[in-house]
Amino acid sequence: MSKAFKIGNIQIGGGQFALIAGPCTVESESQILEVARSVKQSGASLLRGGAFKGRTSPYDFQGLGEEGIKLLLKAKEATGMPVVSEIVSENHLSLFEDIDVIQVGARNMQNFELLKVLGKTDKVILLKRGMTNTLREFLMSAEYIISEGNNNVILCERGIRTFETYTRYTLDLSAVAALKEMTDLPVVVDPSHAAGKASLVPSMALAAAASGADGVMIEVHNDPVNALCDGAQALTPQVFDETAQKIMKIREAIS
Numbered sequence: 001m002s003k004a005f006k007i008g009n010i011q012i013g014g015g016q017f018a019l020i021a022g023p024c025t026v027e028s029e030s031q032i033l034e035v036a037r038s039v040k041q042s043g044a045s046l047l048r049g050g051a052f053k054g055r056t057s058p059y060d061f062q063g064l065g066e067e068g069i070k071l072l073l074k075a076k077e078a079t080g081m082p083v084v085s086e087i088v089s090e091n092h093l094s095l096f097e098d099i100d101v102i103q104v105g106a107r108n109m110q111n112f113e114l115l116k117v118l119g120k121t122d123k124v125i126l127l128k129r130g131m132t133n134t135l136r137e138f139l140m141s142a143e144y145i146i147s148e149g150n151n152n153v154i155l156c157e158r159g160i161r162t163f164e165t166y167t168r169y170t171l172d173l174s175a176v177a178a179l180k181e182m183t184d185l186p187v188v189v190d191p192s193h194a195a196g197k198a199s200l201v202p203s204m205a206l207a208a209a210a211s212g213a214d215g216v217m218i219e220v221h222n223d224p225v226n227a228l229c230d231g232a233q234a235l236t237p238q239v240f241d242e243t244a245q246k247i248m249k250i251r252e253a254i255s
Contacts, residue, residue: 021042021217022039027064029071031223042245046082048084053229073099082100082101085103139179189208191216
């Protein structure tokens with residue numbers, strides 16, 4: 001069984017399953033509050049939302065930055081949900097003082113200087129697997145954080161790059177079972193970034209729950225068609241609600 005981390009009133013690992021949900025990026029106060037309230041009602045335990053976004057193109061929306069952090073904290077205050085948000089630079093660390101879980105994105109998995117800085121904090125770090133990295137490399141990145149004194153690391157499988165082009169990435173669910181043999185760190189799965197298509201996310205989320213993951217992280221947007229980032233893979237609140245109920249049934253079946 002994986003080790004457990006207490007985040008507010010929520011536990012990840014140790015046999016407890018975490019449902020993390022929210023938009024790829026925070027776009028406005030009304031958007032993040034509406035999504036936060038809806039996913040909480042559907043059973044989500046943590047709210048995800050990006051304030052800083054590393055994008056492939058410098059011309060794509062990069063997030064609201066510090067204002068996005070403030071809006072996330074408003075949603076946290078309004079709903080009581082702990083929040084997860086991605087850091088892209090150690091220079092932003094002071095802005096994350098009240099963020100409950102700091103996410104390190106796939107592109108920064110081997111940003112070793114950033115990992116060492118995060119290792120000197122007491123924050124829970126959600127570390128995403130790089131799109132071309134092996135499991136050993138993934139665990140060595142986690143060790144960069146742990147070796148600096150911070151043992152609060154959650155691993156996140158989010159798909160790897162293969163020759164397949166129909167999906168955005170190839171979701172490696174075998175990694176969940178393998179990581180469970182290799183480490184006692186909690187393992188969560190992000191089916192949204194792997195699939196890249198909203199129609200595929202529910203089935204991949206169910207498969208992740210059945211594979212023994214300690215949680216899933218799903219993108220939810222109240223208006224995916226007009227989302228400023230990754231709208232194609234975001235579920236509507238209604239579809240997320242249906243998916244969340246099925247996930248809980250799978251968890252009951254395998255527990």
